[in-house]
Amino acid sequence: MTQTVLxxxxxxMLGGRIAHHLLTTGEADLRLLVRPGGARREQLAPLLAAGATVVPGDLTDPASxxxxxxxxxxxxxxxxxxxxxxxDGQVALAEAAVRGxxxxxxxxxxxxxxxxxxPGEVSSYDLRREAGLRIQGTGLEVVHVLNGAFLDLFVQPRGVLDLDDAAGTATFWGEGTERFEATTVEDTAHYAALAALDRDLPPGKLAVAGDRLSALDMVAVHERVTGRRYRQVSRGGVTELEALVHRVRAGDPDSPQAVVLGYLLHMLTGRAALTDLANDRYPQVRPRRYAELVEGARSAA
Ligand SMILES: NC(=O)c1ccc[n+]([C@@H]2O[C@H](COP(=O)([O-])OP(=O)(O)OC[C@H]3O[C@@H](n4cnc5c(N)ncnc54)[C@H](OP(=O)(O)O)[C@@H]3O)[C@@H](O)[C@H]2O)c1
Known part of the structure; x- marks a missing residue:
């Protein structure tokens, strides 16, 4: 039976793909809450053509x-x-949801x-945790979709790993062996859409992961796919990364550098590692692994 999803x-980036997957199920009457005057309305055209409707609303304007x-x-x-x-906006939406x-x-x-x-290490985590707990307090059935890092954005030869082809080096923080969970944006969106409509899903965390890998696992994939060899260089241990996070946060805890370094710290320490992965609940999603992304990029080049 169809459910109405707002x-x-x-x-x-992520919301557009969640909308696509909700519409693809054929089980969602989809309403898109869009703030009037938003700059990216053209992104909505394929969703509207597939049957979604727009409801005006701004999370910073509770009355709307x-x-x-x-x-x-x-x-x-x-x-x-x-x-x-x-x-404030997500909680206001939850309060409106209770009333509705x-x-x-x-x-x-x-x-x-x-x-x-x-708390106190990644400001964006602190905000979302505060929001999530307050939304739980409204009495709504709350499902937290946890997917690790975005495999196709964050886990690239940049933040987690720097591959320098000219110098022949692979540079990373820590030992290089610390594993973390990651999922592509597309697969995260697919899981989120299925979880939204899954009437039997109990409230709480829904952890999913496309891959669980380390910087050295990533290097091994690149070496296998390209035939190159990289000299491994550590930027420093986890203790040094932690000290850097504290220094950068002391300057501006909300700066992109502070947030990215904080994510890295959590990925390497396992402090926020995902447990009880629920991938098997949705076997129709075959989440992509890092090797598939690298192989795909290589064959497209
Ligand atoms: N795990 C990871 O590695 C990772 C990486 C990136 C993001 N994320 C998470 O993924 C989620 C989505 O991020 P994203 O990068 O997809 O975000 P995004 O592309 O920046 O999109 C944000 C959306 O929020 C809407 N929005 C902002 N303020 C609003 C308001 N006042 N009222 C109504 N709508 C408003 C925007 O609408 P307008 O078009 O009107 O601005 C836009 O649709 C976030 O939780 C983010 O932290 C995770």
């Missing part, structure tokens, strides 16, 4: 949200922003297990 963030939640079964949030959007009789809410988590992460 999705916030459909003009964004009440008209959006009546008759909705499930709210999915894939928003991004500062405290006004991630905490909504059953389930998926907040914009989509990370390592930010609920297990110690």
């Amino acid at each position: 999705l916030a963030g459909a003009t964004g 949200l009440d008209a959006s939640t009546g008759g909705v079964d499930v709210v999915v949030s894939a928003v991004q922003g500062g405290r006004d959007v991630v905490v 009789g909504v059953r389930r809410y998926l907040p914009s988590d989509f990370a390592l297990d930010l609920y297990a992460a110690p």
Whole structure:
């Protein structure tokens, strides 16, 4: 039976793909909560053509949200922003959802297990944890989709690993053997859409992962696919990374550098590692692994 889903963030990177997968199930009557005057309305055209409808609303304007939640079964949030959007806005949407009789809410988590992460190390985790816990407090059935790092964005030869073909070096933090979980944006969106509509899914964390890998696993993939060999260089141990995170946070805890280094620290220490992976609940998703991405990029080049 069809469920009515209200999705916030459909003009964004992840939200647009969640919308696509919700529509593909054929089981969602999809409403897109879109702020008036948003710059990326053109992203909505294929979703509207596939049957979605737009409901105007801005998470920073609580009065604009009440008209959006009546008759909705499930709210999915894939928003991004500062405290006004991630905490105050998502909570305001939850309160409007309660008034509208909504059953389930998926907040914009989509990370390592930010609920297990110690506070004060990554500001974006702190905001989303605060939001998630307050939304749980409304009494809605809350599902936290946790996917690790985005495999196709964060886990690239940049943040986690620097491959320098000219110098022949592979540079990383730590020993290079520390494993972490990662999932592509597309696979995360697919899992989120299925979880939103899965009536038997109990509330709580839904952890999924396309891959569990380390910097040296990534190097091995590149060496196998390209035939090259890389000299391994560590930027420093986890203790040095932790000290750097504290220094950068002391300057500006919300700076992109502070957030990215904080993510790396959590990936290497396992402090926010995913447990109890639920991939098997949705066997129709065959999540891609890092090797497939590298092989695909190689054959497309
Ligand atoms: N695990 C990882 O490695 C990783 C990496 C990146 C992101 N993420 C997570 O994925 C989630 C989505 O991120 P993203 O990069 O897809 O975000 P994004 O592309 O920046 O999109 C953000 C969305 O939020 C909407 N939005 C912002 N403020 C709003 C407001 N006041 N009212 C209504 N809508 C508003 C935007 O609408 P407009 O078009 O109107 O601006 C847009 O649709 C976030 O939880 C983010 O932290 C995880």
